[in-house]
Amino acid sequence: MQVNENIIEELIKILQPFVPQGLKIEEETDLVSDLGLDSLKVMKIVESVEDSLDISIPLNILPDVRTVKDFAIQIQKLIGDR
Amino acid sequence: MMRSIFDKFQQLASARQELAESCDTFFNVVMEEILSGTEAVVNGRPTILAGSNNYLGLSFDPDCVDAACKAVRKEGTGTTGSRMANGTFSGHVALEQELADFFNRQGAIVFSTGYVANLAMLATLVGPGEIILLDGDCHASIYDGCRMGSAEVHRFHHNDAQDLEKRLRRLEKRNTNILVVVEGLYSMFGDRAPLADIVSVKNKYGAYLLVDEAHSLGVLGANGRGLAEETDVEDGVDFVVGTFSKSLGAIGGFCVSNHPELNLVRYASRPYVFTASSSPSVIASTRMALKILQKRPELRRRLWDNANMLYNKLQDLGFSMGPEPSPIVAVRLEDKEEAFALWNGLLEQGVYVNLVLPPATPDGNWLLRSSVSAGHTPEQMERICEAFTAVRQSTAAA
Numbered sequence: 001m002q003v004n005e006n007i008i009e010e011l012i013k014i015l016q017p018f019v020p021q022g023l024k025i026e027e028e029t030d031l032v033s034d035l036g037l038d039s040l041k042v043m044k045i046v047e048s049v050e051d052s053l054d055i056s057i058p059l060n061i062l063p064d065v066r067t068v069k070d071f072a073i074q075i076q077k078l079i080g081d082r
Numbered sequence: 083m084m085r086s087i088f089d090k091f092q093q094l095a096s097a098r099q100e101l102a103e104s105c106d107t108f109f110n111v112v113m114e115e116i117l118s119g120t121e122a123v124v125n126g127r128p129t130i131l132a133g134s135n136n137y138l139g140l141s142f143d144p145d146c147v148d149a150a151c152k153a154v155r156k157e158g159t160g161t162t163g164s165r166m167a168n169g170t171f172s173g174h175v176a177l178e179q180e181l182a183d184f185f186n187r188q189g190a191i192v193f194s195t196g197y198v199a200n201l202a203m204l205a206t207l208v209g210p211g212e213i214i215l216l217d218g219d220c221h222a223s224i225y226d227g228c229r230m231g232s233a234e235v236h237r238f239h240h241n242d243a244q245d246l247e248k249r250l251r252r253l254e255k256r257n258t259n260i261l262v263v264v265e266g267l268y269s270m271f272g273d274r275a276p277l278a279d280i281v282s283v284k285n286k287y288g289a290y291l292l293v294d295e296a297h298s299l300g301v302l303g304a305n306g307r308g309l310a311e312e313t314d315v316e317d318g319v320d321f322v323v324g325t326f327s328k329s330l331g332a333i334g335g336f337c338v339s340n341h342p343e344l345n346l347v348r349y350a351s352r353p354y355v356f357t358a359s360s361s362p363s364v365i366a367s368t369r370m371a372l373k374i375l376q377k378r379p380e381l382r383r384r385l386w387d388n389a390n391m392l393y394n395k396l397q398d399l400g401f402s403m404g405p406e407p408s409p410i411v412a413v414r415l416e417d418k419e420e421a422f423a424l425w426n427g428l429l430e431q432g433v434y435v436n437l438v439l440p441p442a443t444p445d446g447n448w449l450l451r452s453s454v455s456a457g458h459t460p461e462q463m464e465r466i467c468e469a470f471t472a473v474r475q476s477t478a479a480a
Contacts, residue, residue, distance in 0.1 A: 040446050043218065043237070056252045058213075058234040 003027075003072045007079075011072050014048045027069040055079060101439075105422040107429060108437065118142050119331070119457045124434060130462050132452045133436040137409050138300050138381045139457020140374060141331035146367040150332075153366035165359045166349075173365035178336075180372055185307055185322060187338040191348050192365075194357045196296050196325025197223040199335025202353040203292065203323055205231035208261045215249060215289070216263040217241065217275065219444045224263055224294065230353075233261075240268075240444065243279035250287040260289040266298030266309035270444055270451065272410030274302075277309050281318030292321040300329030300375045301409055306382060326364070330371040334360045385409055385456040388463050392454055395467045399474045413450040420477055421448035427473035433466050 012025045019025065019035045031037050037045070046057050053075065061074045101108055113122040119142040120131050140146055153173070161168055174192055181190040193199040204227025208214050214233045216224060219240040228235040236253065239245040246262065253260060262284045264275040277293070284291045295308035303311030308324070310316045320341060326334035337344065348354045360368075375381070386409075393407035402414040415421040425437040428450075438449040458466070 039441055047239070050249075050252075054252065056236050056249055058236055059228070060235055 001073055003069055004076055007072045007075050008068065010052065011049065011068060011075065014045060014052060015068070018045055025068060027067065027072075029068050030066055031068065031071070032066075049075060053079065104418065105426050107426060108422070111429070111434070120455055120459075120462060122434075124429065127432055129429070129432050129434050130458070130466060131434050132454065132458070132466050133434055134455070135297070135328040135453050136331060136455045136457065137297075137329045137385055137453070138331070138371075138375060139455045140329070140371045142457075143331065143371065143374060145374065146331060146370045149370040150363035150367040153362040157362035159363070160361045161359045163358050164355060166355045168359070171359070171362060171365070173362055173369070174359060177365050177369050177372075180369060181336050181338055184305075184372060184376065185338040186316070187322070188340045188342055189344045190336055190338040191344065191354065192360060193335040193337070193354060194360055195333055196323075196327055196335035197226075198353045198357060199323050199325070199337055200224050200294065201227040201230055202351040203321065203337050203347070204228050204233075204261075204263070205353065206347050206351040207292075207321070208233035208259065212259040212261070213253060213256065214261050214263060215246070215253070217265065219268050219270070220263060220265060221269055221294065221296070224265075241273065241276055243276050243283050246280060247283045247286070250283060250289060254287060260287070262289050262291045264291070264293055266293055266295040266302060267408055267410065268444075269297055269410065270438065270449060271404035271412045272297070272408030273405045274298075274309055274408075277313040277315055277319075281313075281315040285318060290320045291318065292323060293319050294323045296323070296325045297328060297410065299324045300382065301385065304379075306375050306379070326368045326371075329375060330368050332364045332368045332371065334364055334368060381456040385454065388454040388456070388458050391463055392452060392466060392470075396470060399470060401474070409454050411452045411454065413452075414445070415448040415450060418448060421450060423477045423480065424450055424473050427476060428469050431469035431472055433469040 008027060015025050018037060018041050023035065029035060050057055055078045057078060065071045065074060111124055113124060115123040117123065117128065119136050119139045122129055122131055157171065161171060165174060178190040178192050182188065193202055200223035204214060204224060208231060210232045212233050213236060214228050215236045215238060217240055218237045236249060238249050262280065264280055267274055281291065293310055298308040300306040302309050305311060310319045310322065321337055321339045323337045324335065326332045389409040389411065390407050392411045393403065396411060396413060397403050404412040421437060425435065428435055436451040438451050440446045440448065443449045
């Protein structure tokens with residue numbers, strides 16, 4: 001599925017403060033194994049995305065999210081549903 | 083080579099090993115003899131239990147014990163199955179009526195545990211296309227109920243009614259049923275939900291509200307009905323869930339409501355239909371404890387005296403505390419070694435409290451969690467305070 005580049009860009013900007021400095025974040029970056037995000041950080045990131053894009057993200061989508069791109073696809077769907 | 087079915091637990095095993103090396107007693111606390119509702123023998127030493135959620139101290143109440151013993155002799159040790167299959171005992175019906183009367187609600191369902199009550203209500207009440215909007219700090223049983231069901235699940239910031247409103251506004255255009263879920267007293271820090279604000283917001287958006295009063299039943303409100311009573315917003319709460327395993331000194335759970343359709347939930351609820359029902363002794367002691375809760379308000383006063391005493395003492399000792407005094411008295415610690423040293427030091431002083439490890443804690447810190455009881459005597463409370471003073475001094479000196 002084609003993902004809007006603006007969403008990827010916004011998502012990377014939101015993720016940056018939650019990962020060690022200098023770590024490169026790309027579309028295929030794995031949120032857990034590459035970025036080392038734990039469940040608490042993931043919840044804070046979800047909240048940041050919600051506030052930044054004025055959307056509400058259901059917890060149910062999280063098991064389907066592994067990479068930055070997966071997350072962006074879910075966000076794109078939610079924006080489309082608004 | 084194929085991986086072992088247990089390989090997935092390797093990370094857990096390593097974490098457990100690391101914890102055991104930091105504090106070898108942590109996984110080995112056994113109550114060798116139970117002396118009372120507030121004291122047990124641990125490692126051969128009489129130990130005050132200050133982490134048992136036995137808020138009114140009723141687990142050893144003579145009337146509750148008598149009621150349980152009589153029920154065992156009269157009706158046996160267990161029901162050996164679900165009420166849907168094996169049938170309902172008269173005690174189940176009586177307890178449901180007594181709970182409904184106590185809460186001034188039309189109906190009640192009794193479940194086998196408090197955990198099962200939340201599983202049942204959240205997995206059943208809210209269906210596909212509908213939404214659960216829960217406080218981020220809700221108990222694991224609420225999250226598990228959400229996972230078991232098919233509703234969409236959203237969170238709002240802990241105890242933040244403005245954030246709840248923001249999310250209800252975002253979800254309003256979905257035009258579907260929304261169940262807001264909060265707790266009366268939160269189990270880790272003992273803080274109350276801002277229930278008046280939450281009721282006002284949920285009314286504005288036409289949502290339903292479920293309040294889990296597990297830790298506030300018998301603890302808050304002029305009659306012990308919990309935070310909704312204390313806040314005078316009972317009419318704004320659609321469903322109250324609770325447990326028998328804290329103030330009522332037994333095990334079990336319930337939901338009460340004024341919605342007459344509540345009774346239908348039991349037939350649609352797998353955690354109700356496919357679990358053995360509460361045993362006669364549990365039902366009998368719970369019924370007695372519910373009567374005592376209503377007849378003896380002095381237990382609640384004593385509980386709050388003890389709660390204020392310990393909270394103020396720990397605050398004076400300079401600990402980082404939960405936001406308000408409550409029977410759950412929690413100390414927040416950033417350092418694992420300090421947490422173990424304090425917990426172990428208290429045990430050596432003859433005081434057992436809970437040590438809660440991240441990620442089970444709300445903010446990723448370590449938590450030394452005590453819970454006081456109306457059953458703690460003034461002497462026991464003094465000893466608990468002295469033990470905290472001693473371990474505070476010794477860890478500060480280390």
